[in-house]
Amino acid sequence: MSSVxxxxxxxxxxxxxxxxxxxxxxxxxxxxKIFVVFLVGFLGTFYTLRIWIWDFLRATAKAExxxxxxxxxxxxxxxxxxxxxxxxxIGLLFGVIVAIPAFVYFSRDAIRxxxxxxxxxxxxxxxxxxxxxxxSLFSIGVVYAYGVFFPFTFQFLGSIAYxxxxxxxxxxxxxxxxxxxxxxxxxLAAQLPLFMGVFSYTEIVPYETFRDKWRHxxxxxxxxGALFSPPDPFTLxxxxxxxxxxYGFSLGLAKLIANTRRRGAAExxxxxxxxxxxxxxxxxxxxxxxLVVVGxxxxxxxxxxxxxxxxxxxxALTPTEPTYFDRLVIEHGELGMIAVGLLVALGVGxxxxxxxxxxxxxxxxxxxxTQLMTAETAADVDFDVLDVEDVExxxxxxxxxxxxxxxxxxxxxxxxxxxxEKAQAIIDRYDAIDSxxxxxxxxxxxxxxxxxxxxxxxxxxxxxxxxxxxxxxxFTEEETxxxxxxxxxxxxxxxxxxxxxxxxxxxxxxMAVLVGVFGWLYVGGIGDALVTFVDQVPESVITExxxxxxxxxxNFDTTTxxxxxxxxxxxxxxxxxxxxIVKVSTLAAIVAVLPLVLYFAWPAAKERxxxxxxxxxxxxxxxxxxxxxxxxxxxxxxxxxxxxxxxxITDAVANGMVISYRIKSLFWLVIYTTxxxxxxxxxxxxxxxxxxxxxxxxxxxxRFWKPIVVSIWFLSALFSPRGxxxxxxxxxxxxxxxxxxxxxxxxLTAGGRxxxxxxxxxxxxxxAEPADASE
Numbered sequence: 001m002s003s004v005x006x007x008x009x010x011x012x013x014x015x016x017x018x019x020x021x022x023x024x025x026x027x028x029x030x031x032x033k034i035f036v037v038f039l040v041g042f043l044g045t046f047y048t049l050r051i052w053i054w055d056f057l058r059a060t061a062k063a064e065x066x067x068x069x070x071x072x073x074x075x076x077x078x079x080x081x082x083x084x085x086x087x088x089x090i091g092l093l094f095g096v097i098v099a100i101p102a103f104v105y106f107s108r109d110a111i112r113x114x115x116x117x118x119x120x121x122x123x124x125x126x127x128x129x130x131x132x133x134x135x136s137l138f139s140i141g142v143v144y145a146y147g148v149f150f151p152f153t154f155q156f157l158g159s160i161a162y163x164x165x166x167x168x169x170x171x172x173x174x175x176x177x178x179x180x181x182x183x184x185x186x187x188l189a190a191q192l193p194l195f196m197g198v199f200s201y202t203e204i205v206p207y208e209t210f211r212d213k214w215r216h217x218x219x220x221x222x223x224x225g226a227l228f229s230p231p232d233p234f235t236l237x238x239x240x241x242x243x244x245x246x247y248g249f250s251l252g253l254a255k256l257i258a259n260t261r262r263r264g265a266a267e268x269x270x271x272x273x274x275x276x277x278x279x280x281x282x283x284x285x286x287x288x289x290x291l292v293v294v295g296x297x298x299x300x301x302x303x304x305x306x307x308x309x310x311x312x313x314x315x316a317l318t319p320t321e322p323t324y325f326d327r328l329v330i331e332h333g334e335l336g337m338i339a340v341g342l343l344v345a346l347g348v349g350x351x352x353x354x355x356x357x358x359x360x361x362x363x364x365x366x367x368x369x370t371q372l373m374t375a376e377t378a379a380d381v382d383f384d385v386l387d388v389e390d391v392e393x394x395x396x397x398x399x400x401x402x403x404x405x406x407x408x409x410x411x412x413x414x415x416x417x418x419x420x421e422k423a424q425a426i427i428d429r430y431d432a433i434d435s436x437x438x439x440x441x442x443x444x445x446x447x448x449x450x451x452x453x454x455x456x457x458x459x460x461x462x463x464x465x466x467x468x469x470x471x472x473x474x475f476t477e478e479e480t481x482x483x484x485x486x487x488x489x490x491x492x493x494x495x496x497x498x499x500x501x502x503x504x505x506x507x508x509x510x511m512a513v514l515v516g517v518f519g520w521l522y523v524g525g526i527g528d529a530l531v532t533f534v535d536q537v538p539e540s541v542i543t544e545x546x547x548x549x550x551x552x553x554x555n556f557d558t559t560t561x562x563x564x565x566x567x568x569x570x571x572x573x574x575x576x577x578x579x580x581i582v583k584v585s586t587l588a589a590i591v592a593v594l595p596l597v598l599y600f601a602w603p604a605a606k607e608r609x610x611x612x613x614x615x616x617x618x619x620x621x622x623x624x625x626x627x628x629x630x631x632x633x634x635x636x637x638x639x640x641x642x643x644x645x646x647x648x649i650t651d652a653v654a655n656g657m658v659i660s661y662r663i664k665s666l667f668w669l670v671i672y673t674t675x676x677x678x679x680x681x682x683x684x685x686x687x688x689x690x691x692x693x694x695x696x697x698x699x700x701x702x703r704f705w706k707p708i709v710v711s712i713w714f715l716s717a718l719f720s721p722r723g724x725x726x727x728x729x730x731x732x733x734x735x736x737x738x739x740x741x742x743x744x745x746x747x748l749t750a751g752g753r754x755x756x757x758x759x760x761x762x763x764x765x766x767x768a769e770p771a772d773a774s775e
Contacts, residue, residue: 037102042095049087057179061170063151065158072564073158073168075175076572086173090180133194141190145183149238154574161577164526165560166663169570178574185224189243193250200254207258207365210251217247252357255365262366282352290345297329297337399433491608498604499597506593506600513592518585526577526667530569531559533670536642537649544653567660580664584671591629595622617693624685632678641673672729680737687741691749698745705742709735 054075062070077083161168199205210217218240225239260275310318325343328336399407407430414423499506534542545566546553556562563569571577595618602615645666652659690696701708716731 034099034102034106038095038099040095041098042091045094046087046091049090054083057175060146060150061154061158061175064155069155069158069162069168072162073154074170075172076169077172083172086176090176130194130198134191137190137194138187141186141188142183144190144242145186149182149186150179152238157574157578160522161571161663162564163524164521164577165530165563165569166526166577167564167567167570167660168574169567169572169660170574171572174573190246192243192246193253196250196254197257200258201261203261207251207254210254211365214247214251218244221247248361249353249357252360255363256360259363259366278356282349282356285352286345286349289348290341292341293344294337294341297340302326302329394429396433399430402430404430491605491610494608495601495604495610499600502600506597509596510589510593514585514589517588518581521581521584526581526663527560529670530563533637533641533645534559534563534568536638537646541646541649541653545649545659548653548656549658567658569663569666570660571663576663580667584667591625592622595619595625611695613690613693613695617689617695621686621689624689625682628682628685629675629678632676632681633674636674636677637670640677641670644673645669676733680733683734683737684741684744687738687745688748691745698742698749701745702742705738708738712738 058075061075062073065073158168196205196210200207200210221243222236222240225236225243256275322330325340328339330336332339402410407426411423411426414420414426542562543553545568546562549566551562551565553562556565573579599615599618599622602611602613602618605611649659687698687701691698691701712734713727713731716727716734
């Protein structure tokens, strides 16, 4: 029996094992030093979290919240050892990260012996500069995250939860994981200028790729932000907008580096000295701006603005409270003045960088060596960026493809740039190639006959090959799609293709339901549903909950405020409320669009022999689903759900428990006991409609009842979120409802003989062959 892993893979794995073993052996003598580095990282992180980080994170989360929201927002722990174990986990992770560079450093000799070394000499200064730049950019990303993104994001997420009647009681583990993930993502995203510059310099990824794929980069940034940031437009814009601007700056930097490398480090206007001079000018402008602002603050510019400028402003523009800069100066004195000067200088620096980036992006890019040597037409070469020496390296076909007028236009552009030598070189090169072309015309005409014969042979061979391919294509397609891949896959592709012309209706309905439900829940629908639902719970139960916590219900004007004070519904994760809204909205949109999808897909399915019956039934089915869900929602919301929740609350209160339900647990239970009732009713209605519409007959449902029930239990076990009890809560009602539907259909259809269902083929009755038209 052949091995699953091929020889190359096994050899690569073995080489990796040997390399790691050699590194460990080489570093054995320094393991104590590596362990000390790990221990310093572990203990430093552990005690930093304990002494400073938790308070800092709490202050960051509440920085932009008002007093009411900040008072309602808590960081909680659910187990006695949760905080200390979290500190230990983070400390271990950080210790390992810190120890890895030390391990690689002490095992560098073993790495060299294994043949892993740089093909280009890398100096220690280059490594130090690279590390310093990487850490600086990472720090900039972290500063943006904690200075701008987190305060406004947590204020937004907290207000969404609070307006829905949910108490933001974020678990310390969920909160820390959320913050850590976004901190790392911002720090890594800030490395974009460094890595784009390095890739552009080494030509691993040339500048032209970054330039041509900018649309793909924006889409990737948006998708990455949608995956790793809260699912709402506000935070997505706060995530994506800085990264898009950063990509533009990185693109300008990559272009500057590419031109510097391709034209030479000593080239005037783009070389290293030119870049250094520009950098020194930039730093000088930033420092001068900072000194001017600090000097103006010392001279009393704030008082002058307060007495002479602000009183003359319109009332709409007059500040009602001190600005952020004013608070810095008032609270911190001279240090605040320096901080204001630094912030203003950084703002000016960002504007200058933006202007310089636009200038760089508007300049032409010098071609790569391979691009210049393989050019064939004048459109492949930008003569504006070439110098005199480069003109001689341009391939002859480029000048041969140019007309004399086009050549003169290029030379005239060089003259306008006051580069006479370059203009003369273009003219001389064109004349030399043009005269050579004229001399070669005779030889070309002499060889034309033989070339025509060869071309005729090639053409006949090409015609034969294409004809053979055309004859074999139908056989190849049939064998590949129908037998090798499988007919069902081909049928499925055919059905999906048939939906493309109707996609606008499907997507339109899906988005309308998604946006409608999301918007209703987003603007307070959760809070309204919670209050309406709690009003159905006996008042004595709510009063007992309040008295147990020492809260007087008469002190609260609204039920929402009382529930938030009691912590009746909480959110353990900052984005838990938004995630719940997205899930419910998506589920509602899928249910709404399913009948329409089947309606449009049914003709193609009938054509492939996979379906039968009248497709108009699906429109009736869609209306029945809506009515069934509405009826189940009304019955469950006003009778079943309050009874179930009241029993659970009463039982918990009787045992002296403080009740704090997690939003996703409580509302999924509410949905299960409300919309779930409508779903069970719709299951019976669906079975009846499918039998009457001759889509799936009663006899077919009865014949396959065992596989269907087993599938219900299997899917319940696979997708149930919470263990055995949840699986039984899904599987038992669905199975009983299916059996009940079979019983009702047996009675209503007299064993399947009435109301359709008997005219079509069943599993053991194949469809009759169509009659011949000639007969």
